[in-house]
Amino acid sequence: MTRPAIPPFTAAVTGLGLVTAAGVGVDETWRNVTRGEVRPASVGAREELRDLPCDFMYAVPAEDLDTARVLGVATQRLMDRFAQLAVLAAREAVADAGLDPRVWDSGRVAVVIGSAHGGLPFYDEQHTALTTKGPRRVSPKLAPLTVVNSAASSVCMDLGARGPSQAVSTACSSGTVAIGAAHQMLRTGACDIVVAGGAESVCSRLLIASACQMRAVSTRRYDPAAACRPFDADRDGFVVGEGSGLLVMERPEHARARGARIRAHIAGYGASSDSYSAVAPDPEGKGIESALRTALTDAGVAPSDIGHVNAHGTSTVFNDLIEATMLHRLLGADPLVTSTKAMTGHTLGAAGGIETALTVLALEHQLVPPTANLDALDPRIPVEVVAKAARPAAFDCAVKTSLGFGGHNAALVLTRG
Amino acid sequence: MASATDAVSTLMVQKFGVDPAAVRPESPLYALRMDSLALEELRILIEEQLRIDLEDAALTSRNTVGELVALVHEKLVHTGSLG
Numbered sequence: 175m176t177r178p179a180i181p182p183f184t185a186a187v188t189g190l191g192l193v194t195a196a197g198v199g200v201d202e203t204w205r206n207v208t209r210g211e212v213r214p215a216s217v218g219a220r221e222e223l224r225d226l227p228c229d230f231m232y233a234v235p236a237e238d239l240d241t242a243r244v245l246g247v248a249t250q251r252l253m254d255r256f257a258q259l260a261v262l263a264a265r266e267a268v269a270d271a272g273l274d275p276r277v278w279d280s281g282r283v284a285v286v287i288g289s290a291h292g293g294l295p296f297y298d299e300q301h302t303a304l305t306t307k308g309p310r311r312v313s314p315k316l317a318p319l320t321v322v323n324s325a326a327s328s329v330c331m332d333l334g335a336r337g338p339s340q341a342v343s344t345a346c347s348s349g350t351v352a353i354g355a356a357h358q359m360l361r362t363g364a365c366d367i368v369v370a371g372g373a374e375s376v377c378s379r380l381l382i383a384s385a386c387q388m389r390a391v392s393t394r395r396y397d398p399a400a401a402c403r404p405f406d407a408d409r410d411g412f413v414v415g416e417g418s419g420l421l422v423m424e425r426p427e428h429a430r431a432r433g434a435r436i437r438a439h440i441a442g443y444g445a446s447s448d449s450y451s452a453v454a455p456d457p458e459g460k461g462i463e464s465a466l467r468t469a470l471t472d473a474g475v476a477p478s479d480i481g482h483v484n485a486h487g488t489s490t491v492f493n494d495l496i497e498a499t500m501l502h503r504l505l506g507a508d509p510l511v512t513s514t515k516a517m518t519g520h521t522l523g524a525a526g527g528i529e530t531a532l533t534v535l536a537l538e539h540q541l542v543p544p545t546a547n548l549d550a551l552d553p554r555i556p557v558e559v560v561a562k563a564a565r566p567a568a569f570d571c572a573v574k575t576s577l578g579f580g581g582h583n584a585a586l587v588l589t590r591g
Numbered sequence: 592m593a594s595a596t597d598a599v600s601t602l603m604v605q606k607f608g609v610d611p612a613a614v615r616p617e618s619p620l621y622a623l624r625m626d627s628l629a630l631e632e633l634r635i636l637i638e639e640q641l642r643i644d645l646e647d648a649a650l651t652s653r654n655t656v657g658e659l660v661a662l663v664h665e666k667l668v669h670t671g672s673l674g
Binding site: 246247248249250251310311313314315318 | 605606607608609624628632635638639646672
């Protein structure tokens with residue numbers, strides 16, 4: 175049986191919002207990401223992680239962001255930190271899109287936000303309260319603050335968005351899958367506007383202790399700023415980061431009708447499942463290749479059209495090798511590949527949102543950010559990885575790839591606005 | 592009454608973002624946006640801070656600040672926390 179022919183659909187990206195260790199706000203984040211030098215304030219040891227083999231992570235510097243001041247105590251108390259970061263990114267994205275929540279048709283505004291762990295830090299804290307002080311000291315807010323969908327519901331409440339909303343949870347590809355789901359919602363006409371992307375903040379001793387046991391994270395404790403080094407011969411694991419990256423996406427006719435500035439398009443989406451392992455990616459990258467092929471077909475572009483790839487590039491030995499080998503196999507050696515994770519850390523479920531926003535900016539500026547900390551390319555990596563300095567280039571199509579624990583793969587094709 | 596009044600108003604301002612000027616004895620708690628979830632949270636904070644047990648205290652957001660303070664004060668006296 176042949177597959178149904180689906181007419182192509184291009185979603186307009188009209189707004190961006192970013193809160194990351196590389197900067198609070200889109201401009202600050204882009205400035206630092208394109209500079210490609212890890213800011214010492216953005217990554218370092220944390221008291222919560224004391225004595226663990228990996229005792230450091232990327233975080234939004236406290237001097238850059240006072241959430242209690244920006245959100246107010248009454249609003250902040252109903253959110254764990256990942257939801258707070260999502261609300262701040264959403265406010266920026268909606269303002270950037272030139273939308274006014276006081277007058278928009280709120281029932282046509284959707285929210286889709288990916289997160290892998292949701293309010294895990296609050297879970298952790300309340301479990302400690304349970305074991306040390308007893309059940310009568312456990313907060314009544316555990317469920318509302320820790321559910322993975324609380325970033326989406328917090329954004330709905332903060333903005334007054336009354337269309338469909340949901341969380342997407344596919345581990346480290348959650349943000350990319352959220353944008354793909356948003357693309358599909360716009361395509362079906364379920365809404366006119368979607369705020370989509372990811373949010374994560376997991377400074378949790380429990381989670382990082384487990385990641386250390388898994389030997390998935392870098393143990394370069396003597397030099398945290400150099401620990402995340404995607405595609406480098408000397409890489410030894412990922413480094414967790416916190417942040418949120420959200421896009422305002424619209425049906426193209428809706429964006430045109432209101433005269434919105436279209437920053438880029440989400441032209442195609444593909445997703446797949448490895449059906450292979452709980453943690454390791456398919457050794458040949460068959461799953462992510464399938465997702466990327468689907469996305470290219472969906473966008474109606476050829477592999478040779480792709481000029482830039484913002485890769486998953488986690489800085490683990492296997493991810494980077496498998497992903498780069500797949501990219502070379504499918505797209506050839508020409509696209510300029512980068513991983514921006516050395517600037518933001520691996521923000522897990524937020525990564526796809528943050529990195530898709532950065533891909534929009536790369537298309538706009540015709541500039542590929544460098545992979546920070548890439549000093550000596552692993553000789554087995556067969557693609558052109560931009561290192562040291564941002565590289566100007568002419569390209570109309572770019573790709574964002576993401577892989578998640580559990581074998582959840584996703585790819586987006588973006589085109590210039 | 593003073594320690595109960597202080598504890599209740601300080602917690603509502605610092606932990607729940609209530610406007611200090613709005614914390615008056617006759618204010619109903621719902622008017623300060625202290626809904627049922629917030630009240631259950633406040634109950635724990637007061638218990639922890641003043642070392643009293645409010646488990647059996649009937650409390651809804653229709654109660655006023657004054658009624659809450661009186662209830663806390665009564666428990667303090669009953670528990671012998673006040674000299």
